[in-house]
Amino acid sequence: MILNVNGSRHEVKAEARMLLDILREDLNLVGTKEGCGVGMCGACTVLVDGKPFSSCHLLAEQVTGKEITTIEGLSRDGNLHPVQQAFLDKGAFQCAYCTPGFVLTTIALLNENPSPSDNEIREYLSGNLCRCGSYQNILQAVKAASEMI
Ligand code: FES
Numbered sequence: 001m002i003l004n005v006n007g008s009r010h011e012v013k014a015e016a017r018m019l020l021d022i023l024r025e026d027l028n029l030v031g032t033k034e035g036c037g038v039g040m041c042g043a044c045t046v047l048v049d050g051k052p053f054s055s056c057h058l059l060a061e062q063v064t065g066k067e068i069t070t071i072e073g074l075s076r077d078g079n080l081h082p083v084q085q086a087f088l089d090k091g092a093f094q095c096a097y098c099t100p101g102f103v104l105t106t107i108a109l110l111n112e113n114p115s116p117s118d119n120e121i122r123e124y125l126s127g128n129l130c131r132c133g134s135y136q137n138i139l140q141a142v143k144a145a146s147e148m149i
């Protein structure tokens with residue numbers, strides 16, 4: 001089975017396997033994190049054709065033929081994606097375990113709604129949890145990113 005990940009095609013043994021496991025174990029894309037493992041925390045978020053999905057809850061068969069983007073696929077020519085840069089600038093993390101998921105969900109949000117209100121940001125990111133409680137800085141980072149994009 002072929003998966004399209006970060007602009008490259010990968011032949012993988014994907015039958016009855018979760019996308020998260022293939023990304024981490026077969027493709028060594030370990031920026032995609034496993035938290036709850038049951039679709040509740042957002043740590044494993046990836047973009048599938050630009051929309052955020054929990055990769056722990058997605059069978060690889062469901063995403064063949066689609067474009068998958070992980071945190072490793074965001075930088076260009078050594079430059080961070082503007083959303084990554086905004087998270088860095090605003091110190092929007094402590095342990096950073098949740099950060100890849102937040103960054104990818106933020107990109108999806110800003111693609112849909114380039115100037116979200118605070119409440120729209122909170123609502124869209126409500127499926128991403130941060131155990132370190134960095135929510136205030138994350139909110140500031142998303143707002144800063146919306147002005148950079
Ligand atoms: S690890 Fe996938 S949603 Fe928590």
Ligand code: FES
Nearest residue numbers: 094096130131132
């Ligand atoms: S920064 Fe630690 S879980 Fe969010």
